[in-house]
Amino acid sequence: MRLLHCHPQVELVALSSRTYGGQDIGSVFSSLKGLNYRFKEMNPEQIASEADVVFVAAPHGVAMQFAPAVVEAGKKLIDLGTDFRFRDVALYEQWYKIQHSCPHLLAEAVYGLPEVHRLEIAKARVIGNPGCYPTSIILALAPLLEARAVADDLIIADSKSGVSGAGRKSDTAYSFCELTGEVHPYSVLNHRHTPEIEQELSLLAGRKIKAVFTPHLVPTVRGIISTVYVRIKPGYTRESIRGLYERRYEGEPFVRLLDEGHYPSTKAVTGSNYCDISVDFDESTSLAIVVAAIDNLGKGASSQAVQCMNIMFGLEETAGIAGLPLFP
């Protein structure tokens, strides 16, 4: 809402909500008081008839109910959930425990990570917007995997995420008093982002990659830091590894490769669409340590969705999402 309202080429024509139907936006989000929008409860056909593009930000299982009507009406759909992220429908059904209702649309859907799939995004009708953790981990590893520099078939990704990644929940476990001062791992060895990470890493590598992914909750609202450990093939040096990143991300408007000795930080990307990346290489063990930072609600969700929209409609890719991080 915040991004789309200020986007120079977007007109927000309708806001749908199962929870807040009939309410004014300002009564739900006091930061948006004074804006003249009201939530409606709408069916897919209504939504498809009103807009050129529909964003779905809902639990899995919702977007696939809307997608057929949107596509039939000749409109486009960007799903911030997981319904359109998997190439393998069986994998989706295994991890999310429901049947996919439109596997033909899943088959044509594009994984909405512009730095990896920009050309396909431009032509897509349906986008599966990447998960927040996968965005950080895939961008951290793409240069190494594409260059076939990775030795092992196993990568270790240790991620730290702000609390907003869990969504807006009425749950004691997400209360201010439980989480202030709290750090803990969760979903060890079984987080649902794992297959999504493995799918994209394997595509980049041209072979099956296994990811051991350990997410941790840290007491900040926004931000993800992913620290990735990966064995490199013989023959690489600190400089040649760094060169892979420089060439791969040259010209990318939203990826900032940091100078040596500088490290990504959540605050340096808060409120923006940036992904900051550092790369270190320990020659004695051939281990590369790559760190990536994003705003999980920005590049990890909403502003990445707007970036996809810009690409899909031939707009300036940075339109509406060029805002600088809010600091401090």
Added chain:
Amino acid sequence: MRLLHCHPQVELVALSSRTYGGQDIGSVFSSLKGLNYRFKEMNPEQIASEADVVFVAAPHGVAMQFAPAVVEAGKKLIDLGTDFRFRDVALYEQWYKIQHSCPHLLAEAVYGLPEVHRLEIAKARVIGNPGCYPTSIILALAPLLEARAVADDLIIADSKSGVSGAGRKSDTAYSFCELTGEVHPYSVLNHRHTPEIEQELSLLAGRKIKAVFTPHLVPTVRGIISTVYVRIKPGYTRESIRGLYERRYEGEPFVRLLDEGHYPSTKAVTGSNYCDISVDFDESTSLAIVVAAIDNLGKGASSQAVQCMNIMFGLEETAGIAGLPLFP
């Protein structure tokens, strides 16, 4: 639990819970893993038969169901809720919208603020443990009111409380993401602690005192700062006002009067039973500004209840609650 488990003269004989009945303490509060306690669901008679003193930490309306059985069994009850704080049953019923089921016990109950009612507490069978806001405001004003130094019948108390004052709630409004960075007033002109504050201030003053009390939520877990504004009668000076506080609180183990130019702070009392107080006087307007800080879960709740228990059973008043604040 934390305080009682470590108290040198207390044996915890039973833990009752409507919500967690049957569960091990460590599975409810992971900080208490390894302790050998289990929650039961118990009726008042069972509870009364097992213990010498019963603490009730529950919403209003619960303690008054337990009190008669406890008192009849010759045991003592300390209610951390509001059922036994009011001298005027009508006031209770008006503000809390329920009928009081044992007004005879309310009549004999003592308001458990040791610095004001120590002698009565020693003989009490039923204690209404003070609210967190009232504790800070009453201790801030007692020296002025007892000395009849207050000019107006109106005091203004502007309080700032940590989030734990709201209890352990599954409510989006208390989530980490909504409250990090958040400050706001609430219950302006109608907070339920107002009549409790006015009751005790009026008792101290010997006349009807009106309190305008504005609570604010601040983004910390523990701690209350109450800043109180009150007009002083002619004839007082900065020194004489300060002298009232020095004499009043001399020898009190848990009240620390700060040196001039020093101010109470939430961190300086966190985890302890201290109440820190500063007093300033603006001679040009005759306005005194008194600031008090407590840990709302300590002196504002649990450790104050233990202090009352110590007094009721003739133990050392500081037993089990002499721990120093946890800093930083």
Added chain:
Amino acid sequence: MRLLHCHPQVELVALSSRTYGGQDIGSVFSSLKGLNYRFKEMNPEQIASEADVVFVAAPHGVAMQFAPAVVEAGKKLIDLGTDFRFRDVALYEQWYKIQHSCPHLLAEAVYGLPEVHRLEIAKARVIGNPGCYPTSIILALAPLLEARAVADDLIIADSKSGVSGAGRKSDTAYSFCELTGEVHPYSVLNHRHTPEIEQELSLLAGRKIKAVFTPHLVPTVRGIISTVYVRIKPGYTRESIRGLYERRYEGEPFVRLLDEGHYPSTKAVTGSNYCDISVDFDESTSLAIVVAAIDNLGKGASSQAVQCMNIMFGLEETAGIAGLPLFP
């Protein structure tokens, strides 16, 4: 920097710094990595020659060194410090303990609060951009004072500010460990914003107003909540008081008067130029309680300075500062 870089009609021609001279902006503020700016050390003449308007964000005493050269070069100066806020040079010198070096420019300078001094700002050469606390307190009281509705000559303002109000300091007292969980008052009865508040309130009232102003530090980065207590003359009701605010702020793009029962919150304005206001009236005591919230770095500093610039140069008043608050 963040605001000016994204402002559609601003070109940043030079960045001066005594501390960071010679450094790239991204090495000082990692959030701004990738921007192509470098800090220089510049003298006033250089600065005046390069730009149409100069913003000074420095301790008091600095802006008055730059102002004469800027004005002589026919350019405009907006001081975010205190050198140009006072109508009475003696008051400035008394509170800030230095001599004012250009009292003639102080005499013509305009207090840059657009909602109060819009027309004068449009014609000003030198702006004294308001302090963060004064902005919130003056906007809270303007409707009452202009309507001559205030009974007393004394108002009580109890303010709570985020830590960024103290500036970027290497001081243990502002460290993360000391301030997490910390709430405390400071500068009781002697904060330097007091004379600035009294000057503007007195101007609005047409008579001398005395302010008892108590600032508190609360553990958030951004945001101020000011809770103001003021006695109202006989004859007013809740509705008529509210009507004063509705009429006064109708059409103001950055003041949001909240519906009854809703209260200002720091998060609802974070990152924006909004000032949110609530007003309550206790008919039994004739006390009005007005609460105002701003982002101390936004409406309380930088975005208000940009708002002044927009007015001074005939631009759309909201240009570059219409961004919505960042939530959560």
Added chain:
Amino acid sequence: MRLLHCHPQVELVALSSRTYGGQDIGSVFSSLKGLNYRFKEMNPEQIASEADVVFVAAPHGVAMQFAPAVVEAGKKLIDLGTDFRFRDVALYEQWYKIQHSCPHLLAEAVYGLPEVHRLEIAKARVIGNPGCYPTSIILALAPLLEARAVADDLIIADSKSGVSGAGRKSDTAYSFCELTGEVHPYSVLNHRHTPEIEQELSLLAGRKIKAVFTPHLVPTVRGIISTVYVRIKPGYTRESIRGLYERRYEGEPFVRLLDEGHYPSTKAVTGSNYCDISVDFDESTSLAIVVAAIDNLGKGASSQAVQCMNIMFGLEETAGIAGLPLFP
């Protein structure tokens, strides 16, 4: 101070400080107002003459100046710094860039991790109290290494630490505004705790172990979570791995092995001497993921030092440090 003041068998006879000499404890730490202690500046002989045991909490290089006098006087020294942690003086000198002034005392000093070196601690004259990160990582791995279950010579430890680990610093980089909402790695591949970790892991394993250790700062005051990744030799199962931990830590008063599916959390140990541990095993990759949580100022520093003191003087090992975590 907080722990020793409340310890039943300790009398604090002197407090020395280079920074706060002559000041009352309450004026330095407002949480300790009311205690009757004053900092002195003292030389080693004075200190040695007054106490049975001397705790040194100072930068490296200080304790080794005090140790000879203390030992000669027949007293004991517990250094919370790094001067007495290394078996290899060359390693110390290489990492800390100074010469060690009493290598003979270093040679007899004991690494003060009771769960590993309890018997030697009982007889020691000089203790090198372990670093916070090493404490968590060594306790996480001891059962696997002692059982010779580890396949690789390389372990990966990804740690997250609260800010208090950096000490009490006047540094913008540790300010509230810079660190609220901030997560970042630091000292990648070159943190000074690395050789200390490798020394103890190698001792436990009976062979040279290499550690890739990546510390991260997370925005909490207290607490460390270390997530350790290690390859296990063939033949182990989830159950047999878990069994190693159960047997190893049975009876340890301060190590809590968590049930399967439960994970360590910083809040569950805050203010206590506990180390909470979880262990997972991915049979498909033979990777074990062990997570350990401690309070970096508790088990990671002060309360561990008190635990060593208790052992050295034949006191109850839990005396003075049996306090439960402060929650929430």
